[in-house]
Amino acid sequence: MNKGELVDAIAQKTDVTKKQADAIVTAMVDTIIEAVSTGDKISLIGFGNFEVRDRQAREGRNPKTGEKMQIAASRVPAFAPGKAFKERVAGD
Numbered sequence: 416m417n418k419g420e421l422v423d424a425i426a427q428k429t430d431v432t433k434k435q436a437d438a439i440v441t442a443m444v445d446t447i448i449e450a451v452s453t454g455d456k457i458s459l460i461g462f463g464n465f466e467v468r469d470r471q472a473r474e475g476r477n478p479k480t481g482e483k484m485q486i487a488a489s490r491v492p493a494f495a496p497g498k499a500f501k502e503r504v505a506g507d
Contacts, residue, residue: 466495
């Protein structure tokens with residue numbers, strides 16, 4: 416499902432226009448990105464958590480040459496699904 420299909424589904428389920436649903440989806444995504452990029456954690460009960468995680472520096476290999484290289488430490492966005500989400504996907 417892409418963004419357009421998500422917007423259509425939300426518009427149909429909530430009885431709002433597609434334009435309104437698109438504005439809501441865009442605002443939600445923008446808000447999550449802004450919050451996580453500043454170090455905040457977003458918890459949506461039953462859905463999951465969005466947060467930033469720190470990756471330590473590590474040694475890797477160049478896939479073309481096999482040469483060892485140092486990979487710098489970084490901060491990455493992460494999502495951990497909630498219990499209800501996991502159970503629904505698993506079919507429980």
